[in-house]
Amino acid sequence: MIKVTNLVKKIGDVNALNSLSFTAQDGKITGLLGPNGAGKTTCLRTVFGLLKADSGNAEIDGIDVAKEPMTAKQKLGLFPDPCGLYERLTPREYITFFAQLSGLNASEAKQATTEVINKLAMNDIADRRCQGFSQGQRMKTALAQAVVHNPLNIILDEPTRGLDVMSTRILRELLLLLKAQGHCVLFSSHVMQEVAALCDHVVIMANGQVVAQGSVAALCEQAGKETLEEAFVALIGSDEGIAA
Numbered sequence: 001m002i003k004v005t006n007l008v009k010k011i012g013d014v015n016a017l018n019s020l021s022f023t024a025q026d027g028k029i030t031g032l033l034g035p036n037g038a039g040k041t042t043c044l045r046t047v048f049g050l051l052k053a054d055s056g057n058a059e060i061d062g063i064d065v066a067k068e069p070m071t072a073k074q075k076l077g078l079f080p081d082p083c084g085l086y087e088r089l090t091p092r093e094y095i096t097f098f099a100q101l102s103g104l105n106a107s108e109a110k111q112a113t114t115e116v117i118n119k120l121a122m123n124d125i126a127d128r129r130c131q132g133f134s135q136g137q138r139m140k141t142a143l144a145q146a147v148v149h150n151p152l153n154i155i156l157d158e159p160t161r162g163l164d165v166m167s168t169r170i171l172r173e174l175l176l177l178l179k180a181q182g183h184c185v186l187f188s189s190h191v192m193q194e195v196a197a198l199c200d201h202v203v204i205m206a207n208g209q210v211v212a213q214g215s216v217a218a219l220c221e222q223a224g225k226e227t228l229e230e231a232f233v234a235l236i237g238s239d240e241g242i243a244a
Helices: 040-047 069-073 091-101 106-119 135-147 165-180 192-198 216-223 228-236
Strands: 002-011 014-024 029-033 055-060 076-078 153-157 184-189 201-206 209-214
Touching: 002 040, 014 040, 014 055, 014 184, 014 201, 014 209, 029 040, 029 165, 029 192, 040 055, 040 153, 040 184, 076 135, 091 106, 091 135, 106 135, 135 165, 165 184, 165 192, 184 192, 192 228, 201 216, 201 228, 209 216, 209 228, 216 228
Parallel strands: 029 184, 029 201, 076 153, 153 184
Antiparallel strands: 002 014, 002 055, 201 209
16 A cells, blocks of 8 residues: 655745645555646655655555655565666566565575566566567566566556557556556556546646545546546646646
């Protein structure tokens, strides 16, 4: 479980986070939805410990990220840019390397790598070099790297940005698999269809604050609208940042 409580972060003259609070539960997909500049990426970077909040706190399974950053990070998986794979390595080598970076010894890393390759049905590509991989194969490898140390919590920042339709479908299937396995999945997006298709809980952000949160159905009911996009516009009071 990821819990954010009254996070405040000022970047230059901008209040990127302004008393932001929400909870992402295990076994559910939680989406941060908002226009560009809403504070979504700043929030995720603070949760992962890449940025330090001015006040407030983020907890991973009850562990304060600011007070115990290394322990908290071991309970988190960060989905990287699939284009940044080390192409001369095979997925097995790549995943094993990051398993050891996450604190596993050589024997544990080897076993964990085998398990995640099986879990994500990657045996057909596990021992091929990443060079020349399709976008879907790259995504599987990147996701395997994020979850090899078996973190319960997974963070993704606009994961479908730049993906084609088929790659987006593959990623959706992988996220639903993680949800079914009991993981807490937290991702940011400004794409309505993506959020509506995946999320159990949606946190609508604007100007570093939570404007509204709940299920897609609950948000539509709250706004008196039929679609998430219409509800979003009504709740934040602006058309800015809407993506088709």
